Amino acid sequence: MNFYLGILSYAGIYGMLAMSFTLVHGTAGMFTIAHAAFFGLGAYASAMLDKLLPPELMVLGMAFGTLFAAACAVAVAAIALRERGQYLMLVTFSVQIIFSVALLNLAFTGGDNGVGEVAPLQLGPWRVKGQIAAVLVVWALAGGMFVLLRYVERSNLGRALRAIREDEYAVEALGADVFAAKLFAFVVSAALAGFAGAVFAHYSSYINPASFSFEAAILVVTISVLGGQYSLSGALVGAVIVIWLPQLIGFIGIASEKVAAVTQLIYAAIIIAVLFLRPSGIVGESIRRFPKPPAASPKPPGVS
Amino acid sequence: MTVSATPKPPGPPDDISLIDLSKSFGGVAAVRDCTVEIAAGSVTGIVGPNGAGKSTIFNLMTGFVAPDTGKVMFRGRDLVGSSPAEIFRAGIVRSFQGVRTLTRLTVIENLLLGATAATALATAFRPHRNRSELQAAVARAWSVLAELGLEAAANRLAGDLSYAEQKLLSIGRLIMTDAPVVLLDEPLGGLDSNTIDQFIERVRDLVLSHGRTVCIVEHNLNAVRRIADRVVFMAEGTVKAVGPTAEIMQREDLARLYLGVVPEAEDAA
Numbered sequence: 001m002n003f004y005l006g007i008l009s010y011a012g013i014y015g016m017l018a019m020s021f022t023l024v025h026g027t028a029g030m031f032t033i034a035h036a037a038f039f040g041l042g043a044y045a046s047a048m049l050d051k052l053l054p055p056e057l058m059v060l061g062m063a064f065g066t067l068f069a070a071a072c073a074v075a076v077a078a079i080a081l082r083e084r085g086q087y088l089m090l091v092t093f094s095v096q097i098i099f100s101v102a103l104l105n106l107a108f109t110g111g112d113n114g115v116g117e118v119a120p121l122q123l124g125p126w127r128v129k130g131q132i133a134a135v136l137v138v139w140a141l142a143g144g145m146f147v148l149l150r151y152v153e154r155s156n157l158g159r160a161l162r163a164i165r166e167d168e169y170a171v172e173a174l175g176a177d178v179f180a181a182k183l184f185a186f187v188v189s190a191a192l193a194g195f196a197g198a199v200f201a202h203y204s205s206y207i208n209p210a211s212f213s214f215e216a217a218i219l220v221v222t223i224s225v226l227g228g229q230y231s232l233s234g235a236l237v238g239a240v241i242v243i244w245l246p247q248l249i250g251f252i253g254i255a256s257e258k259v260a261a262v263t264q265l266i267y268a269a270i271i272i273a274v275l276f277l278r279p280s281g282i283v284g285e286s287i288r289r290f291p292k293p294p295a296a297s298p299k300p301p302g303v304s
Numbered sequence: 305m306t307v308s309a310t311p312k313p314p315g316p317p318d319d320i321s322l323i324d325l326s327k328s329f330g331g332v333a334a335v336r337d338c339t340v341e342i343a344a345g346s347v348t349g350i351v352g353p354n355g356a357g358k359s360t361i362f363n364l365m366t367g368f369v370a371p372d373t374g375k376v377m378f379r380g381r382d383l384v385g386s387s388p389a390e391i392f393r394a395g396i397v398r399s400f401q402g403v404r405t406l407t408r409l410t411v412i413e414n415l416l417l418g419a420t421a422a423t424a425l426a427t428a429f430r431p432h433r434n435r436s437e438l439q440a441a442v443a444r445a446w447s448v449l450a451e452l453g454l455e456a457a458a459n460r461l462a463g464d465l466s467y468a469e470q471k472l473l474s475i476g477r478l479i480m481t482d483a484p485v486v487l488l489d490e491p492l493g494g495l496d497s498n499t500i501d502q503f504i505e506r507v508r509d510l511v512l513s514h515g516r517t518v519c520i521v522e523h524n525l526n527a528v529r530r531i532a533d534r535v536v537f538m539a540e541g542t543v544k545a546v547g548p549t550a551e552i553m554q555r556e557d558l559a560r561l562y563l564g565v566v567p568e569a570e571d572a573a
Contacts, residue, residue, distance in 0.1 A: 155434050156416075159409070160424035163417050166406040173366065173400070174481060175392030175422025184425065289459045290412045292446050293439075 005131040007247065011240040012138035013200045016145050018223040018235035020192035023149055026230040026285075027158060028185035029165025034076065034092035035193050035220045037099035040212025041069040042194025043201040044109055047118040050202070058122045062198035069194020073187045081182055084168070096217050103209035114208025121202045134203060141199060142236065145192060149232050152188075154288055161185055215264060222267040225274050228281030237282055242267075318344030318379065318395075318484055318517055325364055325374035327357075334360040336541040338374070344484075347511055347518045349532030349549065351525060353562050356538040358521040359401065362487050366398045367391045378485070392422055397483035401490045403470040407463025411454055414462045414473055415445040418480025441480070448476045452506070468499040475506050479514065486510060488520040492527050500527055507531055529553055537561075 021035050046065030053061050080091035104112050121128040121137060128137050152158050163171040164178055172178045201207050210216075219242065227238020246263045254262055274281055320342040327335045335357040342348050350358045363369035365376050367388040376383040383391050406414050419441035420427075427434040449455045452472045457465060462473060471491065478486050488507070492500050504527060510516045522528050528535065528549070535552040537545040539561045545552055552558065 151431075152428070155428055155431075156420040156424040156438060157428040157434075159413055159417060160421045162409055163406045163413075163421065166408055167404055169368070170400065170404040170406065171417065171421055172388045173368075173392065173398050174417055174477065175389050175397075176417075177387075177389045177425055180425055184428070285408070287410060287459075287461070288413075290410075290416070290442050290445070292455075292458070293443050 002131055003247075005135050007244055008240075009131070009135050009138045009203060011236075011243040012135070012142045013196055013203060014219070014223060014243055015236040015239035016142050016196035016199070017193055017220055018227065018239050019142070019145055019149055019232050020189045020196065021220050021224050022229065022232055022235045023152065023192070024185050024189035025224065026228075027153055027165065028161040028182060030182060030186060031089045032092040032186070032189075033089060033217050033221070034096045034099070035189075036212045036214070036216035037096045038069045038073060038190040038193035039197040039200065039216070039220075040099060040103065040207075040209075041072050042066055042197030043207050043212065044103075044115065044197075045069070045194070046198035047115045047201040047207055048109070050119055055119050055122050055127070056125055058119060058202065059124065062195065062202070065198035065201075066191050066195040069197065070187050070191035073190030074183075076190075077183050077186045081179060081186065096214055100209060100213045103212060110208075112209055114206065115201070116206045118201050118205045118207065120205055121199070138199060138203065145195075146232055146236070149192075153232065157181065157184070218264070218267055222270055224281075225271050226281055228283035228285070230280060230285035231283040233286075234281050234283030242270075320365070320396075320485065320517070320519075321375070321377040322361070322365070323375040323377060325361070325371050325376070327360055327364060327369060327371045333541050335364065335371070338538075338541075338543050340536055340543060340546065342485075342517065342519055343534070344517050345511065345515065346533045347507070347520065347531050349528040349535045350519065350521045350538060351523075351528055351535055351562070352538035352544075355540075357541040358538055359489055360541075361538075362398055362489050362519075362521065365391075365487065366396060389422065392481075392483065395483050396485040396487065397478055397481045398487040399474050399478060399489055399491060401493065403467065403474055405462045405465070405470040405473060407461065409462055410459050411462050411465065411473060412442070412445050412449065412458045415448055415476050415480050416441045418477040419444065419482070422481075444480065448479050451479075451509070452476050468495055471495060471499065471503065472506070475503070475510075479506075479510065483516070485517045485519070488518065488522075490521055490523065492522055492524045500524070503527075504531055525553065 017035060017039050024030050024032055042065035045068040046061045049061040049064050050058060076091065076095055080088045103109055109115065121134065128134050160171060160176050160181055164181060168178050223238040223242045224235055226242060227236065228234020245266065246259055249259050249262055249266070322338055322340040325335055325338040326333065338361065350361065352358055360369065364371045367383065367386050367390065371384055374384070378394060378396065381394065383394060386394065420437055423437060427437060449458050454469060454473065462470065465473060475491070492503060495503065507518060511518055520528065520531060532549045534547065535549045536543060537552055537558050544561065545555065545558055
């Protein structure tokens, strides 16, 4: 097993997760801390349904994982988006904690053993064999998600979401349905996190609650903040760096049982340092320019 | 003119009637039994001392605050109970006190929102409509930028503009909306006299060229005198007087209510 290819695959998966977080947090300005939970909902739903499906229909299981995460997000949003402000963070924090505890204790999800022997990635009849193929598939999916989210970001809705991030009352006065727009961002973001989770489950072939814990939620925030919380490409850059980090720490000779704790410390240090020194992260927000239309545009009445 | 074929109802359609509006906050009456007619195509100034309930009236008209009792009638419909977005679609747009610039969007993006925010969600799944609406909005935004003298700053972050420019930008955003009724909440606060002149011109444009109905809450009475056709004078949450601007501005009893003294210099002017 080539070590770097493995890291690259995981970076692609966490890159997808971080990009989904960029939509809800970077673009729409809603701070949610439950992304590891939606990631986990997608992973578990897909992995468990997979046991009932023939391998050719794996995409159905993954689609189910995606929709399941979205459905749960609708339920969370129904509670969390009724009030504005910090309420969302508190509710999603609770959801994350409840989800982690439930995963550890529910028998049908395998408790802390999780779910093993998840079938490896397969797209229709084509089984993804070998690490290079896996890297390519994961990054192709990440690329697809990038294109999709890039479209949303640059659309009129994306602009409205960025405006909601700045001042939602001002945007509401301009006719935007702020609740619906935030609901859209939250649910689509959770669905994409669930999709990343489904890919994660099949790529890893084994999932357990540790991957979807509160620490994992912090991991998402770390990736996003370091790479650039307002940038989709920043999410990918951040994922590559942060996923590589624990291995780097292993290399510098820290005892393996301490790596996890040291990694958490380093994540915290990264978040604080970036927010102080360069709040926009490695890749800043890409601002679309609107040049003056070349043809003499018809003047509206009243222009002198 | 046919009646049934036009989208707007017949009669004096765009007048706004506030009928017996009342709103209390924690037992304190912010607005009490306010009844005001705002004529379409006019500029109405709402003046009065701090705490008179002027801004509350705007909040009640735009759905940001629900009245305890009363109606806001516009185009044959009571707007009470509608959300701010619904009231925008009905044709009423407002500004807020202060600038409320979307600082991390560019200047032109601030303008584009005026034209595209209301349909943003509906066009998200229709790339073609999204694109055509955007193109039309960009073309209009550039002409509004020219009107405001902000062309050079079009693609700069709005937060980098001066305060006065941000104030102008907020008017530009309202122009972009095409809403027939525009409510301005203390738009002149913190501006120097040059900018105020420019601003008053823009507001005049809004009414004369763009054919809007404007309602303006403002403490700068000189400016109100220059802009408004009619003045609604409020104090302690109630309407004390309504009438033509010149008439209301001359009444000593109202001046006393406003300032506690008779401003002799203003009388002479």
